[in-house]
Each structure stands twice: as C-alpha cells, then as structure tokens.
Amino acid sequence: MTPQPPLLRRSALYVPGSNARALAKSATLPADTFLLDLEDSVLPEAKVAAREAVLQAIAAGPFGRREVVLRINAPDSAWGADDLRAAARSGAQAILLPKVESAAAVADAARALDDLGAPAGQRLWVMAETPRGVLEIASIASASPRLAVIVMGTADLAKALRLPGAPGREGLRTALEQCVLAARASGLDILDGVYADLADNAGFLAECLQGRALGFDGKTVIHPGQIAPANEVFGVSAEEADAAEALISGWAAAGDGVAVVNGRMVERLHVDEARRRLVLYRAGQEAKLP
DSSP: OOOOOOOOSSSEEETTTTTTHHHHHHTTTSEEEEESSSTTSSSSGGHHHHHHHHHHHHHHTTTTSSSEEEEOOOTTSSTTTHHHHHHHHHSSSSSEEESSSOOOHHHHHHHHHHHTOTTOOOEEEEEOOSSSHHHHHHHTTSSSEEEEEEEHHHHHHHHEEEEEEEETTTHHHHHHHHHHHHHHHTEEEEEOOOOOOOOOOHHHHHHHHHHHTTTTEEESSSGGGGHEEEEEEOOOOOOHHHHHHHHHHHHHHHHHHHETTTTTEEEEEHHHHHHHHHHHHHHHHTTOOO
C-alpha cells in the first residue's frame, strides 16, 4: 500500500469533551493534533452534553490548520452510534475508535461513515489498547482505506497485561514494536501512548526518546507542558534538515542510482526518507507561524 503523504503529528493532545475550559484553552496550544475526547475522560452522565460541546467547539473553528480528531465511545456502547453519526458531519478530520480488536470493527465503522455521507477525506484512527487488539493489529491496519493512524493505549494495555509499571516499558516493547510494524506495512502513522506522571519531566522525555527510537511518529499527551518536549523529540531539527538537503543534492549531482555523500553510501531509499523529513521540517516551521 502506498504510504500517505507526511503529516505533522509530533504531539496529539487529549482534550476532555466535558471540560469547557480545556476545550477553550486547547486551541491556543501548540499541539499538532487535538484529540477531543468523548470516551474515557467523560463520565456516563456527561457524555451527551460533552458531545454537543465538542461539536460546537469544532464548528467554531478555533483550531486553524491543526488536525482535529474526535474520539468517540465504542460503537457497541450506549453512546457509540450517536457519536459516530454526529462525528460524520462534525467537520473533524478524523474519528478515533477506542479498544478496536478486529478488522471487522474498522470495516463496519467505515461503511457506517459512507452510509452517513461522511466526507471521503474524513479518516478513521484506531486505538491499540488491548491484548486482542495488538494480536490482531496487522489485519486491523489494513481493514479500510479510511484508516490513517494507530494510537497506542499503553495505560489500558499495561493494566491488561498486569505489568508492574517499571521504567523503560520493557513489558510493552513487543506490543509497541508489533504495532509499529503493522502501521508501516499498511502505510499508516502511529502515535505512542501517554505518560501519566505529570511531575516527572525527565521520565516523559526519556519515553519520547524511546518512542522515536522505536519508530513512532509522535506522542499522545495529556497536559500542555508535555507538548513542547514531544514536538522537539519527534520533530525534525534544522541540523537534520540541512543534512537531508545535502544528501539529496549529493545524490542528484552523482547522476546515478548510488552516490557517496560525506563518506556515506546513498541510495534512492535514503533520498526518499530525506525528502519526507524535509516535508516535516517545513511543516514544523509553518506551525510556529501565527
């Protein structure tokens, strides 16, 4: 499958749909993506009101060029069908499905969006947050052309796996790697899970660095203070952009399929990656503009 064009998803901020203050403030924050949440962060008695609040927030259009994703309740829940119906005409760029455990769940949601007249460009995202979901992630990742992103739900997954919560996430490593492989095999982006200890800045930074080393495109975050570190770790620096430009120029000057640039053998695959990184660097620079 042909990978989708590169999009900037260094940081994706969860925003509780029932928190009017958080909804209003979120649009002023430098996250690349806003995950407006109707699921875990909203109490059952507040879910209908939260849905209306989120729809109003999206309609007001305060997010500018940033990506807006609506996390709905599970389709088989008491609120799921109404959430999906509302999301289809909400104006959100994507809809995030929680606790996905089968390709059929994705295909069913995609068919429902088609039936509801959702825009062709509205994408589906899926949470990988249960053992069954991780075991089925390869088939889930290829279930629909609408699918664009896998989001790790590491807190729920760690609980289900009965992990002790040791630093370094050793118990999650196999699942994280398996999901990255599935994402890349289907041309999807993938975002790492949240870091819950808001007082542990060093731990958050270490987990971002680990996530980037594992191949993640960005980090889901739960506090404004986590946005800037995630943007830095998962972004492309000026030095990396300069190196990418030099690699592309050196390869083009060689005039054949293989070149040596600064002592390194360069093939087309390296050039393709350099071009991708330049797109993301320029997007990051544009994101700094008012």
